[in-house]
Amino acid sequence: MRDEASAPEETTRSEGKSRRSLLKLSAAGLGGLSLGALAMRPVEEQVDYLSQNVSRASKPSQLKITDLRVAVLDGVPFTSPIVRISTNQGISGYGEVRDDADKRYALELKSRLLGENPCNVEMLFKRIKQFGNHGRRGGGVSGVEMALWDLAGKAYGVPVFALLGGAYRKKIRLYTDTTESENPKEYAARMKDRVDKGFTFLKMDLGLELVAKKPGTVVGRSYWDDNLEQYNGDPGSYGQTQHNFTMVQLTDKGLEMMAEYVEAVRDAIGYDIPMGMDHTGHFDVNTAIRLANRFERYNLAWLEDLVPWFHTEDWKEITKAVNVPTMTGEDIYGLEAFRKLCDEDAVDLIQPDPATAGGILETKRIGDYAAEKGKAMPLHYAGSPVGAMASAHIAAATETFVALEYHATDVPFWNDLVKQEEPLMNKGWYQLTDKPGLGIEMDEKEMAKHLLKGEKLFAPTPEWSKKVAWDRTWS
Template sequence: MGVGGLSLAAVPLLPIEDRVAYATQNVSRASKPSDLKITDLRIAVLEGVPFTSPIVRISTNQGITGWGEVRDDADPRFALMLKSRILGENPCNVEMLFKRIKQFGGQGRQGGGVSGVEMALWDLAGKAFGVPVYQLLGGQYRNQVRVYTDATESEDPEEYAARMKARVDAGVTFLKMDLGLELISKIEGTVVGGGLWGDDLGQYNGDPGSYGMTEHAFTQVQITDKGLDEMAKYIEAVRGAIGYEIPMGMDHTGHFGVDTAIRLANRFERYNLAYLEDLVPWFYHDDWRQITENTNVPTMTGEDIFGFEAFKEIIDQGLVELIHPDPATAGGILETKRIADYAQMHSIATMLHYAGSPIGAIASAHIAAATEGFQALEYHSFEVEGWDTLVDGMEKPLMKNGFYTLTDRPGLGVDLNEDAAKQFLKEGTQLFPKSDEWNEKDSWDRIWS
C-alpha cells in the first residue's frame, strides 16, 4: 500500500522520507523549478494590434507556458533562431540564458527576438516559483502603472485637439502629440528643400533613397519661421482643449538637421512640452549634445536602442534628459530595468515605449512597477477593437483611467487567449505552427578567440 493509504496513527512509524511524502502528498507537483526544462518555442504573428506583433510561446516539461513578444513589425525569425540555444535548458536561469542569446540581438527591430524570448523566460520563472515578475525584480514601487497615449493626426488643428481631448475625457493623464512637418508642407513658404523629395515628406516611406529612409542631417530639408508658426497652431489648439495640467510630449516631427531641430524646440518651448522625442537618430551623439545644450525643452531618445551598453554611453555623457527604451528592443525585462536604474543614478528619468499586444504591454508594466525612476508607459491601442480580449488573467478594461493595475498572479499575470488571437492572426499564417526546423544549432557561437 502506498503512503497515501496509511492511517494517521501509522505515519510516525514510517521512515523519514515516507513521512515527508505523506505530508506533502496533496502539494501540487505542476512546478518543480529545479527540474523545469524548455521543450518547445513557437511563434504566432498577430496583426492590427495595432501593428504586426510576433507572440512567443515557450513550452516546458511541466506544462507551464511562458509568453513574450517580439518588437512590433519585426521578423519572427529573430526569435525562432534562438530556439536551438535554449531547448532543454531551465528557463528559471534567465540571466544565464540571456547572456547566451544577447549576441544575436541588435538595434531597432533586430533586438526583438532576444527581448521577446527573455520576456517569456521571466513569465516562466514567475509561474514556476508562484510569484509575479515584478517581485522577482525586487518588488513594487507601484502597482498602478501610468500610461501615455496619442491620437491620430488631423490636418485640421481643431479636429486634432478634439481627438486629444477625448483621450483626457477617457481618463488618460499623459499625452503624446505626433506633429509631422508633412501636415504643413503643402502651405507655400513653410518648408525649404521639400521639392528634392517630390514633396513626399512622409516619414514612413520605406523605399530605399526616399525621404523616410534618409537620416535627418542628409535630407537638406528645413522648416521656415512660417512653417514653425503653422505647426504651432496645432499645439495651441491642443493646449487650448486640454489645458496645461496634462503633461504632453511630442514625436515624429520630421527628418531635418540639428539647426532646424533647435529652432523648433525653442519655438515650442512656450507650450511646456514634457519632451521632444527622436529629433535626430539616437546614434548621433554630438547632434544630441548640441540640441540638449541649446534648448529648454527636455530631450528624449531610446526606442530603437538595444542593450545596456549603448544606453550607458548616452547616459554617461548626459546627451538627453529622458531615456525611452522599448522593452521589446532593449533586451527584455531585466535589461530594461538595469538601463532605467542606471539612468536614475544620473538623474535621468525613464519613459517606456511600447506599441504591441497586451502580452508585451503588461510585461512592460512589470518593469514599470519595479523601477523607481519610471514615469509613464506608452499605450498605443486606444482604437484597436478587441485588444483587451487577447489576454486572460486581468480585470477588463486592462487600461482604466490612465493606468494599468497589476495583480499578484504569478509570472506576467496574463496568458494569451488563443481564441481571441485567431481573430488577429496574420493572413496566410497559422497559430503557433511547429518550428522543428529551428531545433538544431548549426553555428559556432563563441565571439572571442
Template sequence: MKKALLNLLRQTPDKPVALTPTATPPLLVPSAPSRRDFLQKSSLGGLSVGLLFDKLKSPFAVDQELEFTTQKVNRSAAPSDLKITDMRIANLVGVPFSSPIIRIDTNQGLVGWGEVRDGASPNYALMLKQRLLGKNPCNVEQLFKVIKQFGGHGRAAGGVCGVEMALWDLAGKAYNVPVYQMLGGKYRDQVRLYADTPEGGTYEEFATNMKKRTGKGYSFLKMDFGIGMLAGQKDMLVGANVWDITNQYNGKENKVGNYGMTKHPFTRIQVTKKGLDKLVEHVGKVRDIVGYDVPLAADHFGHFDVNTAIQIGKAMEPFRLAWLEDMVPWFYTDQWKQITNAIDTPTLTGEDIFLKEEFIKLIDNRAVDMIHPDLASSGGILETKKIGDYAEEAGVPMAMHFAGSPISMMANVHCAAATENFVALEHHGVDVDGWEDIVTGLKPIVDNGFVRVPDKPGLGVELNEEVAKKFLKKGGTWFAPTDVWNTRDSWDREWS
C-alpha cells in the same frame, strides 16, 4: 518531498516493531546529534513518524496522508528539472501593428509567453530555438547571455527580447511568484500609461479625440507634429521639394534617395520662419484643447539637421511640452547634447537602442534629459531594469515606449513596477477593438489610464486563443511546428 518520504518508508520493515519499555523504534534511535540532524528531523520527523504508523495500519494510508499534508504545495513545476522542449510562433496583426507571439513549451507542461517587437520578423526569434532546447528557462540571465549576440538595434533585437520575456514568464510560474518580485520587488502597484492621440481632419475632431482619451482616465498624452504637415505649402520649407516627406516610413525612392531611410542631417531640409509660425499655431491650439493640467509630449518631427531641431525646440518652449522625442537619431550623441543644452523643453530618445551600453553613453554625456527604451528592443525585462537603474543613479527619468499586444505590455508593467525612476508607459492599442481580450488573467487591463500590477505568477496573463486567432495574420499558421529550427548550424563563440 514526497519522493524523499517514500524512500524513507521503503527502508522501514513491513513487520510491526515490538515496542517494549526498553525498545525504541528504529526511526527514533538517536545518533550523534548535530544541528543539521535536528533541522532535518524537526521538519520531517512528525510527518515521517505519522506515516510510519499509518503504514502499519494500511498501505493505502500513506498516499492519502501525503496528499492531505502536501495539498498546498505547488505541484506545477520542479524548477531545477524544468527544461525547454519547443518554441513556436503565431504572428498577430492589427494590435495595432504586427506582433509575433512566442510560445515556449517545457517538459512539465508550463508554457511561457513572449512577443517579438512590432514590425519585426518572427524569424528573429525562431533562429534562437536551437540554442534554447533542453535548457532550464529559470536561468534567465545565463540564457540571455547566450542569445544576446543575435540581437541588434531596432527591430533586430525583437527575437532576443521576446524570448527573454517568455523565459521570465516561465521562471515566475515555476517558482510561483510574479516577475516583478524576482526583480527585487515593486515601487508601485499601478503603472501609469500615456496615450498617443490620433489627429483629426479639423481641430474640432482632434479635440474630440483628446476628450475621448481624458474621458478614459488618461492623465498623460502624446501628439505627433512635424515638417510633414508643412509639405506642399508655399514658403514653409527649404529643400523639401526633392523628397517625399509626407510619410517618413514609406518614402519613395527618387533621384536624391529615400527620405524615410535617409538619416536626418543628410536631407538638408530647413524650416522657414513662416513654417515655424505654422507649427507654433498648431501646437498652441492643441495645448488649448488639452489644457495645462495634463502632460503633453511630442514625437515624429521629420528628418532635418540639428540646427532646425534647435529652432523647433525653442519655438515650442511656451507650451511646456513633457518632452521632444527622437528629433535626431539616437546615435548622434554630440548632436543630442547640442539640442539639450540649447532648449528648455526636455529631450528624449532610445526606443531603438539595444542593450544598456548605448544608453550609458547618452546618460554619462548628459545628452538627453530623459531616456525612452522599448523593452522589446532594449534587451528585455532585466536589461531594461538595469538601464533604468543606471539612469536613476544619474538623476535621469525613464519613460517606456510600447506598441504591441497585452503580453508585451505585461512584460513592461513588471519592469516599470520594479524600477524607481519610471514615469509612464506608452499604449498604442487604445483604439483596437478586442485588444484586452487577447489575454486572460487581468480584466480590465487598463483602468482609468493605469494598469494594476498583477500578482499572479510570471507575467500574470495567458493567451486567449479564441480571441487571439481573430488577429492572426492572413495566411499565417497558429503555432505550427518549427522543427526546421531545431538543429544548430553555426559556431557561436565570440572569442578565441
C-alpha cells in the same frame, strides 16, 4: 497552459505508492494524521503529507525547454510576433518580438534554448544576446527573454516584478496619443477625448507632413519630389535618410503652423496634463533647436527622437541649446549604448522599448543606470498585451519610471486576447496583481482570429531545432 509540445514528467512508481499509502492512511484517520503518527512515518512520506496542498505543476530545478513557436498577430495595432516557449512540465511562457519585426529573429534562437532550464534567465540572455541589435533586430532576443521570465514566475509561483526585486508600484501610469488631423481643433478634440477617458499623460505625433503642403512652410520639399513620408521604407527615400542629410528645414511660417496644433491641444486639455511630442520629421540640428524653442512656452514633457539616437554630439548640442526636455531610446539595444547617452549627458530622459532593449531585466538595468545619472525613464511600447504586461512589470520594479505607452486605444479586440474578467487597461492605468509570471493567460482561440494573413497559430518549427553554427564571439 498545457499544449501538445509539453508533457509533464512521470512520477516514479515508488513515489506514487508512498504518497498514495500516506494519503489513504490520513483519510482513514478521520481527523487526519496526528503529529505523533506523522513523526513515525518515513521522511519522504512526511514531506508528501505536509505538501499535499502545494501545486506540483512545476519543479523549477527540473524545468526544461522543449519547444519554441511563434504566432504573428496583425492590427494590435501593428504586426506583433508572439513567442511561446513550452516546457517538459506543461507550463508555457509568452513573450513578444518588437512591433513590425521579423518572427525569424526569435525562431533562430530556438536551437540555443532547447533542453535548458528557463529559470536561468540571465545565463540564457547572455548566450543569445549576440543575436540582437538595434531597432527591430533586438526584438527576437527581447521577446524570448520576456517568455523566460514568464516561465520563471510561473515555475516559482510569483509575479515577475517580485523576481526583479519587488514593486515600487502596482498601478502603472499610461500615456497615449491619437491619430493626426489636418484640422488643429479636431486634433485637439481627439486629445481631449483621451483625457476624458481617464488618461493623465499624453503624447502628440506632430509630423511636418501636416504643414508641408502649404506654400512657404518647408524648405527642401521638391528635393524629395514632394514625398516627405517619414515611414517610407524605400531605399534612398526621405523616410530612410538620417535627419542631417535630408536638406529639409522648417521656415518661420512652418514653425508657426505646427505651433498652432500644440496651442490648440493645450487650450483643450490645459496644463495639468503632461504631454510629450514625437515624430516631428527628418531635419537638421538647427531646425530641431528652432522647433524646440518655439514650443518651449507649451511646457512639453519631452521632444522625442529629434535626430537619430547614435548622433551623441548632435543630441548634446540640442539639449544644451533648448529648455524643452530631450529624449531618445526606443530603437536602442542593450545597456551599453544607453550608458554612453547618460554618461555624456546627451539627453534629459531615456525611453527604451523593452521589445528592442533586450527584454525585462536589461530594461530595468537601463532604468537603474539612468537613475544614477539623474535621468527618469518613460517606456515606449506598441503591441499586444504580452509585451504590455512585460513592460508593466519593469515599470513596477523601476524606481524612476514615469509612464508607459499605451498604443491600443483604437484596437477594439486588444483586451480579448487575454482571458481576464476585468480589462487590463482601466482609465489610463494598468493594475498589476500577484498572479505568477506576467500575470495573464492568453486566449489562443481569440489570437487565431487576428493572425497576419498566411500565418498559422504557433505552427511547429522543427526546422529551427538543430543548431548548425559555432556561436562563440572570441578566440
